[in-house]
Amino acid sequence: MAKILMKGNEAIGEAAIKAGCLHFFGYPITPQNELPEYLSKRLPQVGGRYIQTESEVATSNMIFGAAGVGVRVMTSSSSPGISLMSEGLSYLAGADLPVVIVNMMRAGPGLAGILPAQSDYAHATRGTAHGDFHLLVLAPSSVQEAVDLTMLSFELAEKYRMPVMLLGDGMIGQMMEPVSFPETEVGPPMQADDWALTGCRGREPRLVSSLFLDPVELNAKNHERFARYAVVAQNETRYETFNCDEPYDILITAFGVMSRVCKSAIVALKEQGVHVGMFRPITVQPFPSAALSEAIGKARRVLDVEMNMGQMLVDVQLAAKGRVEVDFLGKCGGLTPSIEDVVEAVYDSLTKAEGGG
Amino acid sequence: MRKIFSHTEGMITEPMHYCPGCTHGIIHRLVAETLIELDIRERAVGISPVGCSVFTYKYFRCDMFQASHGRAPAVATGAKRCRPELIVFCYQGDGDLAAIGTSEIIHAANRGEKITCIFVNNAIYGMTGGQMAPTTIPGQRTSTTPGGRNVADDGFPLKMSEILAQLQTPGYVARVSMHSPAEIIRAKQIVKKAFEYQVRNTCFSFVEFLSTCPTNWGLSPVESLNWMKNNMLPYYPLGEHKVPEPGKGGTE
Ligand SMILES: Cc1ncc(C[n+]2csc(CCOP(=O)(O)OP(=O)(O)O)c2C)c(N)n1
Ligand code: SF4
Numbered sequence: 001m002a003k004i005l006m007k008g009n010e011a012i013g014e015a016a017i018k019a020g021c022l023h024f025f026g027y028p029i030t031p032q033n034e035l036p037e038y039l040s041k042r043l044p045q046v047g048g049r050y051i052q053t054e055s056e057v058a059t060s061n062m063i064f065g066a067a068g069v070g071v072r073v074m075t076s077s078s079s080p081g082i083s084l085m086s087e088g089l090s091y092l093a094g095a096d097l098p099v100v101i102v103n104m105m106r107a108g109p110g111l112a113g114i115l116p117a118q119s120d121y122a123h124a125t126r127g128t129a130h131g132d133f134h135l136l137v138l139a140p141s142s143v144q145e146a147v148d149l150t151m152l153s154f155e156l157a158e159k160y161r162m163p164v165m166l167l168g169d170g171m172i173g174q175m176m177e178p179v180s181f182p183e184t185e186v187g188p189p190m191q192a193d194d195w196a197l198t199g200c201r202g203r204e205p206r207l208v209s210s211l212f213l214d215p216v217e218l219n220a221k222n223h224e225r226f227a228r229y230a231v232v233a234q235n236e237t238r239y240e241t242f243n244c245d246e247p248y249d250i251l252i253t254a255f256g257v258m259s260r261v262c263k264s265a266i267v268a269l270k271e272q273g274v275h276v277g278m279f280r281p282i283t284v285q286p287f288p289s290a291a292l293s294e295a296i297g298k299a300r301r302v303l304d305v306e307m308n309m310g311q312m313l314v315d316v317q318l319a320a321k322g323r324v325e326v327d328f329l330g331k332c333g334g335l336t337p338s339i340e341d342v343v344e345a346v347y348d349s350l351t352k353a354e355g356g357g
Numbered sequence: 358m359r360k361i362f363s364h365t366e367g368m369i370t371e372p373m374h375y376c377p378g379c380t381h382g383i384i385h386r387l388v389a390e391t392l393i394e395l396d397i398r399e400r401a402v403g404i405s406p407v408g409c410s411v412f413t414y415k416y417f418r419c420d421m422f423q424a425s426h427g428r429a430p431a432v433a434t435g436a437k438r439c440r441p442e443l444i445v446f447c448y449q450g451d452g453d454l455a456a457i458g459t460s461e462i463i464h465a466a467n468r469g470e471k472i473t474c475i476f477v478n479n480a481i482y483g484m485t486g487g488q489m490a491p492t493t494i495p496g497q498r499t500s501t502t503p504g505g506r507n508v509a510d511d512g513f514p515l516k517m518s519e520i521l522a523q524l525q526t527p528g529y530v531a532r533v534s535m536h537s538p539a540e541i542i543r544a545k546q547i548v549k550k551a552f553e554y555q556v557r558n559t560c561f562s563f564v565e566f567l568s569t570c571p572t573n574w575g576l577s578p579v580e581s582l583n584w585m586k587n588n589m590l591p592y593y594p595l596g597e598h599k600v601p602e603p604g605k606g607g608t609e
Contacts, residue, residue: 010606023439049438054464055430059459061428065435068422069402069443073435093427197436201441205369206412209423299544 003178008143009034011179012102012165013042014074015150019071019183021100024050024077029081030114032104036076046186056081060088067097069210070196072154072311076102078170078263079120080111082170086129086201089163093133094210096225098157098190100150101135104173107334115334116170118256121311124167132222134229136164136236137285139255143177148339149282151182154192158190160232164354167284169307190226233286240280242266244295248277250349253292253316254280258336266305266309276346277325292319301353302326303345307336324351367392370420378571378578380535380545381409381477385416387545388446388475391418397444402436404429408450409483409570412540427458432467442553446473451477453558455515462517465581469526473555474547474563479570480589486572491515494588499573503552514592518565522598527560530599534567537585540595547597560601567593 001059013035016024024043026036042051054057059075066073077085082103092099105120107113112116124137136156140146150166157164197206212218240259243266254262259280266276279295279297281288296302296316304316310328318327329345331337337345367389392398405413405426407426409501414421422434429447438447439473454462456478465472481499482488488501492514495507506514522530529551533544542568551562567589569581576584 024434051434051438056461058428058431058434058464059463061425061431062435062438064403064428065422065426065432065437067435069436069440071439073439087425088428110502120504185501197402197422197443198440199416200420201399205418206420207416207423208421211411211423224450 003180005176006143006179006249007034007174007176008146009173010038011039011147011173012150012166014181015147016154017042017046017048017186018076018181018184019072019151019154021074021190022046023066023071023188024048024075024118025051025059025066025073026052026075026077027053027059027081029078031106031173032076032078034101035102046093047181056084058349060085060092061297063067063099064088064092064095064097067092068197070190070192072093074100074102076103076104079108081122082120088303089135090131091128091210092131092163093135094131094253095208096161097208098161099163100153100157101163102168105167105169107332113334114170116257116307116336117332117334118258118307118311119170119283119332120167121306121308124165124288125287125315129323130301133225134285136160136162136232137167137283138164139167139282140172141259141280143172143175144179147179147181148316154235160228162228167256176293195213195226211314213240229286236283237286237288237291238282239281239288239291241295242258242278242280243270244277244279246275248275248298249300249348249353250276251295251302252276252342252346253302253312254276254278254305255284255312258305261337261339262305262342265339265346268339268343269346274346274350281312287315291314291323292316296320299324301349303329303349305337305342305345306327308332327352358511364591365389365393367398367418368416371415373416374412375409376572378569378581379409380566380568382540382568383414383535384475384477384568384609387548388448389417390545391549392417393501393553397552400442401444401446404445404447406447406449406453407544408453409412410448410477411484413448413563420440420544426441427453428456428461429453429454430461430470430472430474434468434470435471437470441471444552448475448553449477450483451478451480451490455517459562463521466521466528466563467524467526469528469561471550471555471558472561475563476563477568478517478565478593479568481570481573481591483570483573487566487570494592498590516593518555518563518598521563527601528599529554529560529562529597531563531597532565532567532593532595534585534590534595535569537580554601
């Protein structure tokens, strides 16, 4: 299909429809408003429904109800709204329900700012809500990738029966880039005949629940879920490397749009005779630890660059396993490290590597 | 011999966990009978709350959700909007619906969701051990109002039926009581009516039950029924507080 120019938020909405998602529940918040606005117009055209909710707490429980009756469903929000969804995310995970949640991150904490940031990496990958569970989290770095990963999100959510988050930032949501979509008008409906609540005609009644008061049963349930997470880690871990085929001194780690600035910096550094590779996790949960660890093994030092105070840094340090130092460059509040900032930080890292520091 | 009372197919024959004299069980029975009489059990999806009735899913013989505290109307909204052919009902206590879930119930009612909410008002938090509820009567002693509910500090009990009845959106809102067989028979008719509004896709429907909690009220089952009659009824008037106006009610 020919490429068209689209805003990230709108492109994600269209991708959801192509994936066969006909139901969207959401509450307005900047910088993701174009997504629900787009779907409020588009969904009725394809026989779907857009429902504006009273809060993100309600949203997260509405998608619980929607997924529980076996319907493909999506919501989107931004940082403060995602905090309010924590409750529902825990219940969704506890009841093994497939949903897709988009977080167009903005600066935090508190009400903070509306400009792009990567402030919720830790929330998305570790501290999402109470209890033992993970989301599957995908972090796109372009509008086309956001489209592709949105479609993949539904597939993975349903395959592994778990909530999947698309972790973007205000920049991904707002920028316009050329994108192409698959030819299909609307994808086929979700297959949930063997577990969804559709009325008990001709079968025993079913239950969708996260309540397990028997400790032995709950222990077994959580072990089963984590065994599934291990399969997800085995099969679905995704990442991109850049300029890693030739030897490099410094390895940059970055995710999402931040990686694009880093790529430009690496090209500039190459012209100056400095060899830098980059590793970009696409799934940030599960984190591609083994592949990153191998890439770090070829570097003298690592530079982690993020639009926050150093959240993915912890995962990078774990992958480094103490073999080399990991430096950090971060800006937040809506500021993004520039190409010049990254170049300067790479020279700093090089100096430290040479000084044995 | 003629059989005049038997088990209803709408319920699973599981011994209930409710305390002796608790009227939660009767309310279950009325809902379950309605599912059978309207022939909707096989397309019903119920939502159990957090509270003493958290296990309703063990008793209703239909598909069930177990929802988070107070959010049953949001879960119901998600289910009903995505599968309008289902009959979706919530079963909630007064802490669940009138405190933590106030927002969800008001907005579900105001959107006119075609769902049915069964609201059990026992003027206390049963499951957590008898703390003050938003519906606790002025002066009523609870484990967190040892001197009785003081309206200067705690405000007055919320009248959920009256609050929902004043919404502009068409809906069916009624309050019934479990204090006598006559009232129970009346309640049954109202529950049936509430579900019929959903079956006909007319409007949101809501039935508030005045219910007992002998355990946390510290009264015998019979004393509880009397206490309810003497203390709750004057504050919570029974009857239909709102009916969808003919010609204006939803899509009917
Ligand atoms: C988010 C959250 N907060 C608090 C609780 C604890 N909790 C469990 S049941 C309950 C009160 C339920 O009371 P009510 O709705 O009146 O129902 P009843 O037990 O009286 O039938 C509370 C506060 C919880 N489970 N979840
Ligand atoms: S604690 Fe009260 S509401 Fe709960 S089952 Fe016992 S009597 Fe009923």
